[in-house]
Amino acid sequence: MRNYDKTGIVSAPWLRDIGVACALLTRLPLPKLPDDAFARQSRAAWAFPLAGVAVAVVAGVTAALLMSMGLPAPAAAGVYLAIQIAATGAMHEDGLADTADGLWGGYDRDRRLEIMKDSAIGTYGVLALVLSVGLRWVAVSALLSTGFEAMIAAAALSRSVLPLLMTTLPPARPGGLSRSVGAPTMKTSRIALGIGGGIAVLLCGFSVLIPAVLAGLAVYALARIALAKIGGQTGDILGASQQVAEIVLLLGLMAYIS
DSSP states (O other), X not given: OOSBOTTSOBOSHHHHHHHHHHHHHOOOOOOOOOTXXXXXXXXXXXXXXXXXXXXXXXXXHHHHHHHHTTOOHHHHHHHHHHHHHHHHTTHHHHHHHHHHHHHHHOSSHHHXXXXXXXXXXXXXHHHXXXXXXXXXXXXXXXXXXXXXXXXHHHHHHHHHTHHHHHHHSOBSSSSSHHHHHOOOOHHHHHHHHHHHHHHHHHHHGXXXXXXXXXXXXXXXXXXXXXXXXXXXXXXXXXXXHHHHHHHHHHHHHHHHHO
């Protein structure tokens, strides 16, 4: 099967899935996808870790080039995070802020969901973003001295947990991104975890295992809180889960390999 049809549209199913995953999780420029490609959104979830790799490679190569030109690691780390945020449209950061505001700012399920849907940001959201950016900045600054493999591993592995949450947690509201994408099968979720874990081990060796376990526990805790407070997951919960996992992975890898 050819990868492109006569119009230049991506035609191979696995390439379509990667394209759909990148379209859902990034703002990177992509080849044209066929009109029916997004009917495979839930099946394309296996490629979420690869979307993370794409974002981290773009940001990591830029940071490495800047460091080779003499830019200090903390400044290069700031550029890395800025590119990463721009390449994802701050999607995950927005989810983290909305989750913090909603889960801790609301007094019941309906009010929490209402807060999470509101575009305004509150104190909990601001503090969550400050901590997220600050902790990642510190970790990336330390890890850049060893290359940017650890950041690629964290980007891939933190996105590999999203399909599993979509599979195991019910949607908390009738509409929204998570419901429109649909629930991946358990097989799809396992493939995503396998790809994310394989990339992480390939790049960082078995030193990634303990950080991965800790990240998994952190995401599990967030999932249990979301289930108790709003009855399941939303797109914001998925974004927050990615952020929590990436923070724990970067801090853990900083402790083990920097």
